[in-house]
Amino acid sequence: MHYAISDIHGCIKTLKELIKTIEAVSSDNTYYFLGDYIDRGPDSKSVLDYLIDLKHSKQAIHIIRGNHEEMMLSTYLNNNIEDYLLWMNNGASQTLKNYNVPNGIYHLTGYIPKKYIEFIESMPYFIETEKFILVHAGINFNSDNPFNDKISMIWTREENYNSDLTKGKFIIHGHTQLPKKQILKNIENKNKILCIDSGCVYKQIKEYGYLSALNLDTLELISTENIDF
Template structure:
């Protein structure tokens, strides 16, 4: 259920991007204009590619396209992918009974993941089922939400890896890089600059602020609504504001 990558034999950068949530234009701007991804780089994605934003299917198609072009992508699953897969499996079980549930009503912000009959597209199910829960690197754990260290088996507690919140302690010898829970930009910057043992990267990319909200709080736009990328080797933080 996880992959272990101990080194980068290609000599490229090791990069981590936080929760995209259907913000395809923002993701492309970050990957192509700010990161300028090369085929030598390793790009880790923290999950939650779907829901909230406008283009869930577009984000998944973009991931598929990059993989086909031989970019070294390492996508994780987040809680939104897990919920989608759980709903798909439930739908399959109920498919031939009179007790079907209207799948489309469960995913109003991700109807593009469904076909014309309102059923989940098989290509997305097959893609998401391949995504592991975490990656272990030489000095890092890369995971969507974190680990439940109150458990006697935190590295097989897969539910916690996509759902745990308020991760405050890290008893391991490696830095945990995670998404899932929105942190203000100054908090993320501080964690990166101080080389914290727990580094959050989710800045609520999908929370594009209206002009009305910005006028209400002139500093609010600086706090949330960005897609963040961390270079694991240099600790450089790249930030792309929402343009979707």
Template sequence: MAARHLTFAVGDVHGCLDQLRALLDEIEAYASSGRVIFLGDLIDRGPDSRGVVELIMAGPTRAGWTWLTLKGNHEVMLWGASSGDSDVDWWLMNGGQETLVSYNGTVPGRHLKWMRDLPSILVEQYRIFVHAGVDETLPLEWQGDETFLWIRRPDDYSGEYWGRHVCHGHTPGAENPRTIGNRTNVDSGAVFGGVLSCAVFDDDEPGGPIDFLTAAVRLAAT
């Protein structure tokens, strides 16, 4: 029997390095090989954005694995604050202060460039991976980061999505990860006391996830 080709789509990390490491351990225990897609918002709000970025930039340490990272709106806010394209205070008030602390006040240029150059969406035969979502009422080629990184839909919403299944983060909820129709949301609010989640997909089969994996918040000992 041929081995399945699996994709693990990870929701918003937001600087939660311990949870990310735990989830990656869960993923590598689940399968001997596969692809991990990080759906953006690696940074801000949590305690160790720098550690998260450095871990993901370094890539997988085990043979048989590939990692792909998409950008989220928080990566865009950081780039805008650093380049002067948007307001610094806007980013700082949305978790940027915690990111600056993790970097001791200065984000290295190579990290900024890496985040700037991340793709915003991955469209495949059976699925669309994106940070926030897509607007199925418009042709996909008419859409850009304003939609891919910022759109929000009601929790019970699903569209047809051109015959594909959409997997995204961006909108946190304690009930996530969950699938509604043709849409799966894997933002379980790790940085807000929830879990860090990923959806598991069989690349050779259409439809939603075949499983979910989670890593709970680890509380410091008192």
């Protein structure tokens, strides 16, 4: 089976529980992770460690870049206050605590091991299969070259569809939180653009607080309630 999972945001216990639920049904799976593994939640480092271990396992694992990984990478590589403040305004503080980075420090070399940076650098912005285009935030078909518009791929909140450019494929993405019942309704309506971010890290908000996986073979949604908070 093939599964897409998005927006884990440091919730390692919930991720492991979701994978356990999936593996109980089928152990021969291909996973597509759609970005935002870090920030806001309690243990971003452990999520990255888990994904790195999965990448080295026998299973087929595809790991796409999200805007939070991009912010971490930019802060590390550029060593400037602007990138640091943008990241901090988007939930970086817990991630920096995971790496024992003191408050106010944005020169991250020496705190974050290079293997994590190289891991993020290896993440593509999107993956295209026979039936799906998998991306973190979406594809901007108003762009002159939608499949080179990397900023939109990790940041856009717009949903537009071009059947000629997509060749009729589904676009599967995260980034924008939706109540689980809305995701299920969109699947039932056979929408060509399906957001699967059910707001795992926002457990305190009614109708959110689930980590979801979409079975790409059946379009069944499997969800686990957040157990990290």
